[in-house]
Amino acid sequence: MSAPRPLPRLDPDNRFFWTSGEDGKLRFLQCSDCATFLHPPRPICFNCLSENVAPAVVPGTGVVDTFTINHQKWSPNMEVPFVIARVAIDGAPGVILTTNIIGSPVDEVEFGDRVEVVFEQQEDVFLPFFKKVG
Amino acid sequence: MAEAYITGIGQSQVGQKLTRHPLLLTTDAIREALADSGLSLADIDGISTYPGKASGYLGFSPVGCEDLIDALHLKVRWYNGGMETSAQLGAVATAAAAVKAGLARHVICFRTVYEAAAMARPQDYPMSRSARVEASSQWTAPFNATSAVTWVAQYAMRHVKKYGMTREQLAQISLTDRANALLNPRALVREPLSMEQYLAARMIAEPMCLFDCDRFSDASTVLIVSAGDALGDVKCTPIRIAASAYQSGGRHSWDQAEVMASYPTGAELWKHTDYKPKDVNTVQLYDGFAFLAITWLEGLGFCGIGEGGKFIEGGHRIALDGELPLNTFGGQIGAGRLHGFGFAHESVVQLRGQGGARQIKGDPKVAVAASGGGPLASVLLLARD
Numbered sequence A: 001m002s003a004p005r006p007l008p009r010l011d012p013d014n015r016f017f018w019t020s021g022e023d024g025k026l027r028f029l030q031c032s033d034c035a036t037f038l039h040p041p042r043p044i045c046f047n048c049l050s051e052n053v054a055p056a057v058v059p060g061t062g063v064v065d066t067f068t069i070n071h072q073k074w075s076p077n078m079e080v081p082f083v084i085a086r087v088a089i090d091g092a093p094g095v096i097l098t099t100n101i102i103g104s105p106v107d108e109v110e111f112g113d114r115v116e117v118v119f120e121q122q123e124d125v126f127l128p129f130f131k132k133v134g
Numbered sequence B: 001m002a003e004a005y006i007t008g009i010g011q012s013q014v015g016q017k018l019t020r021h022p023l024l025l026t027t028d029a030i031r032e033a034l035a036d037s038g039l040s041l042a043d044i045d046g047i048s049t050y051p052g053k054a055s056g057y058l059g060f061s062p063v064g065c066e067d068l069i070d071a072l073h074l075k076v077r078w079y080n081g082g083m084e085t086s087a088q089l090g091a092v093a094t095a096a097a098a099v100k101a102g103l104a105r106h107v108i109c110f111r112t113v114y115e116a117a118a119m120a121r122p123q124d125y126p127m128s129r130s131a132r133v134e135a136s137s138q139w140t141a142p143f144n145a146t147s148a149v150t151w152v153a154q155y156a157m158r159h160v161k162k163y164g165m166t167r168e169q170l171a172q173i174s175l176t177d178r179a180n181a182l183l184n185p186r187a188l189v190r191e192p193l194s195m196e197q198y199l200a201a202r203m204i205a206e207p208m209c210l211f212d213c214d215r216f217s218d219a220s221t222v223l224i225v226s227a228g229d230a231l232g233d234v235k236c237t238p239i240r241i242a243a244s245a246y247q248s249g250g251r252h253s254w255d256q257a258e259v260m261a262s263y264p265t266g267a268e269l270w271k272h273t274d275y276k277p278k279d280v281n282t283v284q285l286y287d288g289f290a291f292l293a294i295t296w297l298e299g300l301g302f303c304g305i306g307e308g309g310k311f312i313e314g315g316h317r318i319a320l321d322g323e324l325p326l327n328t329f330g331g332q333i334g335a336g337r338l339h340g341f342g343f344a345h346e347s348v349v350q351l352r353g354q355g356g357a358r359q360i361k362g363d364p365k366v367a368v369a370a371s372g373g374g375p376l377a378s379v380l381l382l383a384r385d
């Protein structure tokens, strides 16, 4: 359990995403007509303009696209250093998620690392963190 | 074809924790710009600003068009101020479009910042905080990626890993800024910075260290933009806005975009002019975080993508006496976080030959002023005819 985070205000567009971890699965919005993934979630597909969009389960794995090791305490309770990363999401082409890589020393994260989702619940939000696979 | 010119520039004192009212900092800068141009307030019929009054956090932008128009009883025909334009100099590019279209003849463009004062006096300038984060912040803040430096750092890390950018290369932005700031009487930071000090600095978000970040400042910067057929009213050397570009394609997102908007926007700029990068005598490039200036060098085509680190290696090329002097006033890292407008202000200073101790050699005729990072980008090509 990490220190309390700034949490998102849940609304009709984002609620499915931030509560997706309740059953341990990661979801992104997908166009039901052309299969394009839409992130951040919008009520229309940019590719085919279909409004037939719905959350879809993805495998919950991904690849570290880039990262930084953050050393600055941005709030008094923040524990540093930690890794902020952009993870390319498996099964959702084109979707990148900004997240934290947890569970390994900060200097052992590298571009191309395979990672998998680990949810942490804070209030009514399930934060999708990632840890290295294997 | 209708043209637009910068016909006056002004700036207030630049400091931290100033107590002078932010509207008065703004009028200080206006007074200086009017004296520079030879215009009077009665000539002003337009106002443009970025990002408009930020009621939720006045330190970020304490003065908007409405305050200024009513405080000075200005008779304006056109005004514009908003966050949803592509970065700070978007306010100037929009003013240029307005005077070309005949909507106004002389437009005061301003950017007033009061962040250092607001942080020092939170009781007077509170930051309104809601219990939860919204909009684009929701995709970063829950992961403690609250500062833009952590977003910029992830782009910079790509340059480290894919192109071999070194700390010594990245250092040249702030070393150059700080050296130039020593020659600018208004610069906020007027102490030299050595490579040894840079390399010993604490990390903020790797590869960005403390000296790669600008400092909150209190200041106002003003540019007067005039229509080409109104130059008879002004007494100074007008500087033509030869071309401009805003965020040009790509995702409007810090993390979904493959590259920052400085790349497509830099390329877009050259589609609107016969000038080429080789014609440019000086570049004034946004450096709120040092790496952003490297993205502008690459995006504008002064070097290839990924070559920015090598391009500035050693610092000679971008020094005051180099082939492409960069941020001759100190940039935001040296001169203070003027937030975008400082780059256009300095371009005009250099093109008029008014830089004093920091004036670049030769007879500079063309400059680039760029603002913004991530999905925000606006750039001006400025020329003295």
Ligand SMILES: [Zn+2]
Binding pocket: A031, A032, A033, A034, A035, A036, A045, A046, A047, A048, A049, A050
């Ligand atoms: Zn579709």
